[in-house]
Amino acid sequence: MSTILIVDDEQPIRSMVGFALGRAGFELREAADAEQAYAEIDRQRPELILMDWMLPGASGLDIVRRLQRNAETQDIPVIMLTARTEESDKINGFSAGVDDYISKPFSPAELIARIQAVLRRSRNTQPAESLEFAGLALDPLSHRVTANGVELEFGPTEFRLLKFFMQHPDRVYTREQLLDNAWGRNVYVEERTVDVHILRLRKALAPHGCDHYIQTVRGAGYRFSPTA
Amino acid sequence: MSTILIVDDEQPIRSMVGFALGRAGFELREAADAEQAYAEIDRQRPELILMDWMLPGASGLDIVRRLQRNAETQDIPVIMLTARTEESDKINGFSAGVDDYISKPFSPAELIARIQAVLRRSRNTQPAESLEFAGLALDPLSHRVTANGVELEFGPTEFRLLKFFMQHPDRVYTREQLLDNAWGRNVYVEERTVDVHILRLRKALAPHGCDHYIQTVRGAGYRFSPTA
DNA sequence: CCGACCTGTCACGAAACTGACACACTTCTC
DNA sequence: GAGAAGTGTGTCAGTTTCGTGACAGGTCGG
Known part of the structure; x- marks a missing residue:
């Protein structure tokens, strides 16, 4: 109900x-x-x-x-x-x-x-459950990200981007798809902007050894895959 | 168009x-x-x-x-x-x-x-399925190729070429057909360039014993056939 | 109004990818 | 066996793509 x-x-x-x-x-x-x-x-x-x-x-x-x-x-x-x-x-x-x-x-x-x-x-895009991969946890409800128990700070955009990645792991997304899903369909921003936010995500994850969870697939886009 | x-x-x-x-x-x-x-x-x-x-x-x-x-x-x-x-x-x-x-x-x-x-x-974009032949697996979604579980690295062109081969196994393609399908219909590249990329594919596959999956058909072109 | 923060864009260099070529090698034809 | 045709392979420069620091505009709270 x-x-x-x-x-x-x-x-x-x-x-x-x-x-x-x-x-x-x-x-x-x-x-x-x-x-x-x-x-x-x-x-x-x-x-x-x-x-x-x-x-x-x-x-x-x-x-x-x-x-x-x-x-x-x-x-x-x-x-x-x-x-x-x-x-x-x-x-x-x-x-x-x-x-x-x-x-x-x-x-x-x-x-x-x-x-x-x-x-x-x-409902498709907002599972209420907490997402966790190898020490990296994101809780959509409390809007909190922790790496090995340490809380990380993200701006709204980076949070949405990471959330989208963690909701769809092990799959390549083009910059355009990422803009559609983490920014919105009706916004027009440069595709290279995605790169910058990926960089910022990696920078924030690096101190906890999680930066390699986000991989660059040359000529295709980016992929979130904690196992690789 | x-x-x-x-x-x-x-x-x-x-x-x-x-x-x-x-x-x-x-x-x-x-x-x-x-x-x-x-x-x-x-x-x-x-x-x-x-x-x-x-x-x-x-x-x-x-x-x-x-x-x-x-x-x-x-x-x-x-x-x-x-x-x-x-x-x-x-x-x-x-x-x-x-x-x-x-x-x-x-x-x-x-x-x-x-x-x-x-x-x-x-446009209706159908989700592509994972392709696998005798230990060689290619997943279009995660944009990943593994041979006996080991991940292989490919550039965009080689990835497209291998994907096309695996989508159409056991069939000979001329260099021109391969250019059409893995490069694009309206690009002009030397046909011999295909040879070079075939070489690179084989080189990457060789350490895992999969190089013979791609066969040369003299006077005709190349064929992907894992059983041969 | 100021200052902290978030965001998008740009410019630059580094790295990767690609296509072309030369030459070696194999296979075919006579 | 010689020549011709077709293919394998190393190399290299041009191009493309990506990482990254810097920066300006915007927002928001004080």
């Missing part, structure tokens, strides 16, 4: 969504503003957040950005609820970590379909 | 894009408005559409929505050309089936990169 949090100041919307989700077998919790949202998330981590675009006080995007900065809440998928009248707002939702958008008004069927699509995607 | 359709009412833009795409080996067709776009798509299905956001009469998004409703055209990937990064427009576009966005002005390099990324994603 998935727990879903809706953050919207309009009570009718919350009711409608609650009704639709209830029929589809989701458990819904509600928040009317940013403060309640933080409180609810803190009380129990939801599996997905439906975030209204306009809220009294803070915009939904502000909340998403703040969630992104927090290691505990960073990987909760978010679906934005937007209204047509706000199209002129300049936003950068996808790069902030928003997984999908739904325009109001929406049908219950569309809502359910999108929620399930996002959940399916995020 | 891929045929790409650009739908844009500004002739200079079409020319610039045409120039950039021509250099990258794409064939470009042009449409200045919705009517021409439909006509071009109907005449020959393009592999990808570059759609201007603002068009006289209909917006690019309207065209995309209409294409989406038609079974024949709904799976043609679309890249939107937007005047500015109006992210809120992206919201509606992604849900309508737009695959990517490029903000004007854009560089030719970015255009090419995004087109190739979208094309690659939309």
Whole structure:
């Protein structure tokens, strides 16, 4: 049973969504503003957040950005609820970590379909279990990496990159694929940037003898393989 | 080679894009408005559409929505050309089936990169299986070759050559065929170069007794046959 | 506003890869 | 057996690819 949090100041919307989700077998919790949202998330981590675009006080995007900065809440998928009248707002939702958008008004069927699509995607890429290979451990939930018991510090990008590698070990990925998976599909950065982050990962891993876990495959890309 | 359709009412833009795409080996067709776009798509299905956001009469998004409703055209990937990064427009576009966005002005390099990324994603890339013959194993996913458990190092060309051989065992290929398949259809290299790479393959395989897997067929070419 | 941190890009040198060539060697033809 | 044709192999320079340090812009908290 998935727990879903809706953050919207309009009570009718919350009711409608609650009704639709209830029929589809989701458990819904509600928040009317940013403060309640933080409180609810803190009380129990939801599996997905439906975030209204306009809220009294803070915009939904502000909340998403703040969630992104927090290691505990960073990987909760978010679906934005937007209204047509706000199209002129300049936003950068996808790069902030928003997984999908739904325009109001929406049908219950569309809502359910999108929620399930996002959940399916995020479950594939976010196993809640800790990943460990030969002394190198990464825990997606606590957002922590340890090598032989010693905690390592990584920036968000390097963390995502290492997480992706550890989720798909022993397989070569091109720079482009790594950009798609650790950066996002809709960002345009130079492929060589991947090299730099690989370097930074290796540098951080080197003191613990784990730098060779990431191998260069000339002409193809990079591979995470702790056994080699 | 891929045929790409650009739908844009500004002739200079079409020319610039045409120039950039021509250099990258794409064939470009042009449409200045919705009517021409439909006509071009109907005449020959393009592999990808570059759609201007603002068009006289209909917006690019309207065209995309209409294409989406038609079974024949709904799976043609679309890249939107937007005047500015109006992210809120992206919201509606992604849900309508737009695959990517490029903000004007854009560089030719970015255009090419995004087109190739979208094309690659939309093409069904079947995961290749691991190939093994008598102790010699090649895994396309991890990009690894092992002989009796020992890992062997190969450059990109030798790897492609060996992969092709192992995908088509027990069959003679001329040097020209090998160049076509392991190098590429439209590259010009001396046929004798194949000999050199065969030599390098054999050299790498020899310490593990696998060098005789590749046989010379005098006057014809080479053959991969582990049993012979 | 400042300073710490994260990020993307660039430039440079090092290393690896590649294709070509020359020559030695084998096989075939007469 | 001689010559011709086809193939094996060592070598080398040009090119490509990668590692790495430096740096500027951005973000965020104070």
